[in-house]
Amino acid sequence: MTGRLGALSDEHHDRLMALAREVSFPAGARMFEEHCSADRFWIIRSGGVNLDLHVPGRRSAVIETLGQGDLVGWSWLFPPRAWHLGAERQSPVRAWEFDAAAVRAVCRENPEFGYVFVLACAEVIGHRLEQARVRLLDLYGPYGSGLPR
Numbered sequence: 001m002t003g004r005l006g007a008l009s010d011e012h013h014d015r016l017m018a019l020a021r022e023v024s025f026p027a028g029a030r031m032f033e034e035h036c037s038a039d040r041f042w043i044i045r046s047g048g049v050n051l052d053l054h055v056p057g058r059r060s061a062v063i064e065t066l067g068q069g070d071l072v073g074w075s076w077l078f079p080p081r082a083w084h085l086g087a088e089r090q091s092p093v094r095a096w097e098f099d100a101a102a103v104r105a106v107c108r109e110n111p112e113f114g115y116v117f118v119l120a121c122a123e124v125i126g127h128r129l130e131q132a133r134v135r136l137l138d139l140y141g142p143y144g145s146g147l148p149r
Contacts (some may be wrong), residue, residue: 004069004070004071004124005011005043005071005117005120005121005124006061006120007116007119007120007123008117008120009075009116012078012113012117012128013117015106015110015113016055016098016103016106016113016117017097018094019044019099019102019106020073020096020097020098021096021097021098022045022094022095022096022097023042023094023096023097024092024093024094024095025089025092025095025097026089026091026092027047027089027090027091027092027093028088029088029089029091030086030087030088030089031049031072031087031088031089032073032083032086032087033086034053034082034084034085034086035082035083036055036082036083036092037081037082037083038073038075038076038081038082038083038095038100039076039099039100039101040073040076040098040099040100041071041072041073041074041076041082041097041098041100041103042068042071042072042073042095042097042098043069043070043071043072043095043096043098044066044067044068044070044093044095045068045071045093045094045095045096046068046092046093046094047067047068047089047090047091047092047093047094047095048065048066048067048089048090048091048093048101049055049066049067049070049072049087049089049090050062050064050065050066050087050088050089050090051063051064051065051066051072051085051086051087051128052085052086052087052088053086053132053135053136054086054137055139058149060086061135061136062135063085063130063131063132063135064128064131064135064142065090069092069122071121072087073087073096074121074124074125074128076100076103076104077100077104077118077121081100085128103117
């Protein structure tokens with residue numbers, strides 16, 4: 001599983017995409033910082049985004065690099081709605097941007113869509129947590145403590 005919302009049916013995908021707006025960003029700029037307010041999310045159309053984790057006294061650790069079709073951001077789903085990771089654009093990015101409050105409203109209004117969408121996001125969250133664990137073990141754990149190769 002990657003950072004994609006592949007579990008959505010065509011109908012649910014269309015419902016989500018009705019809320020999208022196209023955006024573009026230059027390379028190198030930060031998209032968001034850990035602990036800041038999470039009020040939107042993106043699906044990458046082209047380009048790359050590095051997800052990173054602040055490590056006190058060290059350079060931020062890149063947890064995963066996202067690309068076309070990947071979901072950027074899930075922290076908007078749950079209180080306190082603050083980012084758990086940071087994100088920086090690795091290259092120029094074109095994406096679909098979604099207003100989190102509007103998506104949560106559609107989830108409340110259509111429980112079937114909400115269930116399927118949140119379940120798809122939960123798969124992304126699980127994947128991201130595993131990636132963070134493996135990356136941090138690779139950087140700071142004893143040799144060979146990450147995933148078996």
